[in-house]
Amino acid sequence: MNPGKQTEEETLGKLPLEGLTYPCPRLSDFSLDDNLRPSGCSPGNVYIHKLPKVDLSTLGVIPLELLQGVLSQLDLCTLMGFRRVNRRAIEVVESIPQYKAITKYARNVLRGILSIQLGQWISCETVYEKLCTAECEECGDFGGYFYILTCKRVCFLCFSEEDKYLPLRHGHAIRKFGVNRSVLKTLPCMRSIPGTYSPNEKKSNERLTLVDSESVYRAGITIHGSISSMEQYVLDRSAQKLQDFDRRTSQAMAEGSGTITRRLRRPRTEDPFDSRSGNPMRFMAVVRMPWLNRESHKPEWGFHCIGCQKFHRSRPLHFRRKFTVASFGEHLRQCGNVRNGKHCRVDSEGQxxxxxxxxxxxxxxxxxxxxxxxxxxxxxxxxxxxxxxxxxxxxxxxxxxxxxxxxxxxxxxxxxKLPLPAVTKVSHPLQIDYLELRMGQKLRSNWEIPRLDAETRVYQWIENIQIGPKFLGHLSERGRVIGFIIERINDCRHATPEDLSPCQQALSRLHELGIKHGDLNKHNFLIRNGKATLIDFENSTRCNDAKALEEESRTLQDELRDTTGRGGRTAESDAA
Ligand SMILES: [Zn+2]
Ligand SMILES: [Zn+2]
Known part of the structure; x- marks a missing residue:
């Protein structure tokens, strides 16, 4: 176990919110810090046994405070180089307040930066500033991670979903943004370290050279003048490449040279598949980082909410969200207190x-x-x-x-007496009043109406096509539609990797209708008698983009193998 993790667990042991929170999910992140060698090997770990014999020559005349200020602004490569000069240099570097805090609370951040060779882009001061800021720079939630390529504090959901946190291989970056290799040399590039990455535990044995995606994107816009001309250039380039390929293939065929035709490879024009939180490259430049409270001088590693632990994977209730003591208070105000492991919209401070x-x-x-x-x-x-x-x-x-x-x-x-929101996509002839129903999927609060509205609409699209459970009718309350009733699939279970073929069949039928499911996971396939039934369509959308549908199909195998518990729900609660 690495020292970072130890600190994390020790701190979490003393949580003041026992019973409402838990320290870590069952699964490991497998980010860069999980792949670092034991800290004894790190360059910043030299122990001073003896007192320095010589000082820093002319630098020695500069007052220590001033010297510390200058050194904290230096890039980490230079700083570590300076540290190696002599024992006095080690003493001075280790006395820099920012360096002290980083090595004490976020040692793996420093080791991570140096291990992927990004030291020349980052100063001590920058890391310290991020260490003392709790919020994710994308969404404002507590961000328990540090994305090294652009020095941003981020949360799990942002770095595993947003395009800008996917470092790119050079070939991909050149193709995607129409830049050349000499441009890439001016941008933050990392060398990954071999290891196991992402909660799906993907092995990567090579040292990959990866570039920050957002930096290439910006460079591309600068070179081409605007986003649209950059995109046009990229489109023209790939069309040109495909044309060349076709021409060469037909030429080779005309010449009757079968071997050459086989050797010609179709040029790559599309993006490689990105399985988001399962994509190992998203974890190669990310390390966990606590938040250092400047007032209390105590680190907080963040924790998870028990009320969001099960079944939840859309914000504000998401099992991956992390909180600090302060942001957890805000979460409870927004989602209700946690009673018996669930959020209930009963609040001691709000209405x-x-x-x-x-x-x-x-x-x-x-x-x-x-x-x-x-x-x-x-x-x-x-x-x-x-x-x-x-x-x-x-x-x-x-x-x-x-x-x-x-x-x-x-x-x-x-x-x-006020008008209340109602589901508007009403098409089915049958409406059953809620009060006449013994068992049904019931509305808990009026804010759920948009979700129910969206899902009702999808059931209309797939009507009479046996992909999902049968839609039995709308559920109403005094004429206002507040939900729907679907067939209960008895004796079913959730999908496993062995069910790939029936799941593929169900999904491709949905895609044939031009619908993207939007929330594929093994819990959204119910298996009975070798047949798969799709459920949970609240994120489904009309989609004519063949590429997006193909991408969704490609995630299927990974999703069935997923062990992160994403989308975990019982079959019973879905098929009411
Ligand atoms: Zn975020
Ligand atoms: Zn919660």
């Missing part, structure tokens, strides 16, 4: 929302001000119902419970 059934006939939506009831009482429906003030009579659907100076007891301060 809580409820949907209640009155006299088995009327559904009312209530909001309750914070501080009126104990959170645990609000989480247990029978207790809450017994504590609510008497419901005002009349035809209303939204009510607000609060207290004011004239009446300290909770009471209704507002009631109103």
């Amino acid at each position: 809580s929302e409820f949907r209640i059934l009155v006299d088995r006939k009327f559904i009312k939506y209530l909001t309750i001000d914070p501080g009126l009831y104990d959170v645990s009482d609000m989480c247990f429906a029978p207790t809450l119902i017994s504590m609510l003030p008497p419901l005002p009579p009349g035809d209303w659907n939204k009510g607000h419970i609060s207290h004011d100076t004239s009446n300290v007891h909770p009471h209704f301060t507002r009631i109103a």
